[in-house]
Amino acid sequence: MTTATRKAGSASPARHAAGKHVAERLAANPAIKRANTDAAQIYQHRDFLSGAQCAALIRMIDANRRPSTLLSGKPDTQFRTSESCDMDRWSPDVRPTDEAIAALLGIEPSHGETMQGQRYAPGQHFRAHHDYFHEAESYYAEVTQAGGQRTWTAMIYLNEVEEGGATWFPQAGIRVAPRRGLLLAWNNMNPDGSPNLATLHEGMPVVRGTKYIVTKWFRERNWLRD
Ligand SMILES: O=C(O)CCC(=O)C(=O)O
Numbered sequence: 001m002t003t004a005t006r007k008a009g010s011a012s013p014a015r016h017a018a019g020k021h022v023a024e025r026l027a028a029n030p031a032i033k034r035a036n037t038d039a040a041q042i043y044q045h046r047d048f049l050s051g052a053q054c055a056a057l058i059r060m061i062d063a064n065r066r067p068s069t070l071l072s073g074k075p076d077t078q079f080r081t082s083e084s085c086d087m088d089r090w091s092p093d094v095r096p097t098d099e100a101i102a103a104l105l106g107i108e109p110s111h112g113e114t115m116q117g118q119r120y121a122p123g124q125h126f127r128a129h130h131d132y133f134h135e136a137e138s139y140y141a142e143v144t145q146a147g148g149q150r151t152w153t154a155m156i157y158l159n160e161v162e163e164g165g166a167t168w169f170p171q172a173g174i175r176v177a178p179r180r181g182l183l184l185a186w187n188n189m190n191p192d193g194s195p196n197l198a199t200l201h202e203g204m205p206v207v208r209g210t211k212y213i214v215t216k217w218f219r220e221r222n223w224l225r226d
């Protein structure tokens with residue numbers, strides 16, 4: 001199966017350019033390892049954050065968590081059972097990490113949505129989904145008004161989980177276990193800038209322990225208004 005056959009929406013020059021630019025930058029970084037698949041562009045960076053930085057973000061998530069929501073407002077409450085926390089991007093505890101992620105990928109910080117923290121207790125999960133917006137969904141026009149389509153996702157595991165909680169890409173055949181400080185990033189688009197079906201992924205249930213991550217989604221254009 002080639003990536004070219006796995007489209008789920010329109011291509012775009014901006015998405016194509018973002019894919020190429022970021023992939024070239026990551027390929028040139030010796031700290032980055034590409035996952036062993038052609039189905040999607042998936043990358044890892046170990047120890048992207050220090051233990052102290054992870055601990056500070058965990059404290060913030062614990063203090064501000066609320067039930068996670070879904071874009072589509074799906075009535076299925078079992079789809080995403082974790083808790084989330086919107087982080088203040090201008091806070092001195094958040095901004096350096098926020099900007100370091102953007103710099104690693106080579107994307108303007110203004111294309112990034114507000115960083116979110118996620119917390120999964122035993123049994124909690126985020127079922128298989130795409131991070132890009134589906135063109136056929138009723139929410140599409142509204143959510144793409146600021147910034148357009150989502151291009152890259154970056155997430156960082158903030159702690160070790162005793163059992164479970166891996167991030168699984170069933171179609172790309174990649175499974176990543178939580179490890180403190182590990183950054184995982186992927187392009188939600190195909191090289192031509194169309195949504196890549198094979199980026200389907202799932203936050204598998206935590207079995208023992210608690211999983212903490214931060215997630216950052218980037219857009220093809222400015223998401224932040226001046
Ligand atoms: O928890 C995970 O491993 C995946 C999280 C995720 O897919 C997301 O936040 O979009």
Ligand SMILES: [Fe+2]
Binds near residue numbers: 129130131201
């Ligand atoms: Fe996701």
